[in-house]
Amino acid sequence: MNYRETCEYLYNQTPMFEQQGISGYKEGLDNTLALDEHFGHPHLSYATIHVAGTNGKGSVSHSIASVLQECGYRVGLYTSPHLADFSERIRINGTPISQDYVVNFVDNERAFFEPLHPSFFEVTTAMAFKYFKDNNVDIAVIEVGLGGRLDCTNIITPLVSVITNISYDHTQLLGDTLAKIAAEKAGIIKKGVPVVIGHADAETRPVFEAKAREMEAPIVFAEDEPCVIQAEPRPEGGMHYKTTFFGTLNGDLGGIYQKENLNTALFALYAIGKQGYLSECPTPESKEKGLYELEEGISHVIEKTGLLGRWQIVKENPRVVCDTGHNVGGWQYLSQQLQQVSCHQMHIIFGMVGDKDINGVMELLPKNATYYFTKANSSRALNEQVVRTLALKHGIEGQSFPTVREAFEAAYKNAQKDDFIFVGGSSYVVGDFLKFSF
Numbered sequence: 001m002n003y004r005e006t007c008e009y010l011y012n013q014t015p016m017f018e019q020q021g022i023s024g025y026k027e028g029l030d031n032t033l034a035l036d037e038h039f040g041h042p043h044l045s046y047a048t049i050h051v052a053g054t055n056g057k058g059s060v061s062h063s064i065a066s067v068l069q070e071c072g073y074r075v076g077l078y079t080s081p082h083l084a085d086f087s088e089r090i091r092i093n094g095t096p097i098s099q100d101y102v103v104n105f106v107d108n109e110r111a112f113f114e115p116l117h118p119s120f121f122e123v124t125t126a127m128a129f130k131y132f133k134d135n136n137v138d139i140a141v142i143e144v145g146l147g148g149r150l151d152c153t154n155i156i157t158p159l160v161s162v163i164t165n166i167s168y169d170h171t172q173l174l175g176d177t178l179a180k181i182a183a184e185k186a187g188i189i190k191k192g193v194p195v196v197i198g199h200a201d202a203e204t205r206p207v208f209e210a211k212a213r214e215m216e217a218p219i220v221f222a223e224d225e226p227c228v229i230q231a232e233p234r235p236e237g238g239m240h241y242k243t244t245f246f247g248t249l250n251g252d253l254g255g256i257y258q259k260e261n262l263n264t265a266l267f268a269l270y271a272i273g274k275q276g277y278l279s280e281c282p283t284p285e286s287k288e289k290g291l292y293e294l295e296e297g298i299s300h301v302i303e304k305t306g307l308l309g310r311w312q313i314v315k316e317n318p319r320v321v322c323d324t325g326h327n328v329g330g331w332q333y334l335s336q337q338l339q340q341v342s343c344h345q346m347h348i349i350f351g352m353v354g355d356k357d358i359n360g361v362m363e364l365l366p367k368n369a370t371y372y373f374t375k376a377n378s379s380r381a382l383n384e385q386v387v388r389t390l391a392l393k394h395g396i397e398g399q400s401f402p403t404v405r406e407a408f409e410a411a412y413k414n415a416q417k418d419d420f421i422f423v424g425g426s427s428y429v430v431g432d433f434l435k436f437s438f
Helices: 003-013 017-024 030-038 057-070 099-116 120-134 178-188 205-214 258-274 284-299 301-305 328-339 358-362 384-393 404-414 427-437
Strands: 047-052 075-078 090-092 139-143 160-163 195-197 219-221 228-233 239-243 248-251 312-315 319-323 346-350 370-374 398-401 420-424
Touching (some): 003 099, 003 120, 030 099, 030 120, 047 258, 057 139, 057 258, 057 284, 057 301, 075 120, 090 120, 099 120, 120 139, 195 205, 205 219, 228 258, 239 258, 248 258, 284 301, 312 427, 319 427, 328 358, 346 404, 346 427, 358 384, 370 384, 384 398, 398 404, 404 420, 404 427, 420 427
Parallel strands (some): 047 160, 075 139, 160 195, 195 219, 346 370, 346 420
Antiparallel strands (some): 228 239, 239 248
């Protein structure tokens, strides 16, 4: 098989949550443990950082990786889902996994893993862990796929466990209350390993505190004494931050939600530095030593790690922005940011998958925009006519288009130079858009 055929094999022959939803999710760690033993426990060959949470995992993971790279480490980065190509999921110092490695891994190992009937994510995680060992990384930032307690990344014992925040998502798998969801995410907390919580509320904080006590894990709530105290969008994209310890920082990741994400990432880096493991990483006590590395890492996350789709400015005149926010928690920020946009007319290309709270998101959409409802190339995506019908119930009108490309082409044709075009609602909508927009 060539690379394209290998990716199709992985998508179609191993159950894939991103395409199939709940039927593509395998609960439990039996397959993961079998794969890990088969490959000689590769994750024990390097240090790790574990990142869970409902929203912000990707931004936090990439930001941490970028700073660590600037500090001189060889950094593995495992995230999901990918937007344009499978190789985005597995990177070393920002470079995606090679196509040859993916092909050879599947060709050489399918005889072992096929009888296990593993999920797509189980195979991909095993591939990532082995790839990092084979390529001698110093440290790997590992993003949880779904939940935490039973996620197949949860065989690692990291330097620090990070949980960004909790909101309603994947409730059919993780629970129908914030406390239940928090309990699943808290499953990544390990014995004696420091844990950083980005944001918690009255319902989730006791869950994290109880789990940390049980595991004798030092716990820090990053929002209690925030390092990032002010954040403002920059006209050219990204954010300008004022911090308590590191002065002002410019970040290239866009979105007002990045204030919380950066604050979480800084506390995670601080937790590593306190252990004395990463002596070059910045801490409040040694800010002069690590300040340059921190500034460079935060200001070049996209360049160093390849992160896409976070209030990403794709074109100008008219300005075109895409964002992967796909649930109510994410749209609480996106709706605020869209309200701050100054333009002649706003055009929104919008689609969602069927297992999200689309009515909750619809309530947050701006009413004074021109809408282009669409369907991503995913079996989980809602039909564009269904999305349009639901929108009408919320007082939102628009046209429907069968593909993201057709929706964008219509919006771009209709837009004037001083208009604003937004593409989002689903990671898969953004993924389809980025495949043809570059």
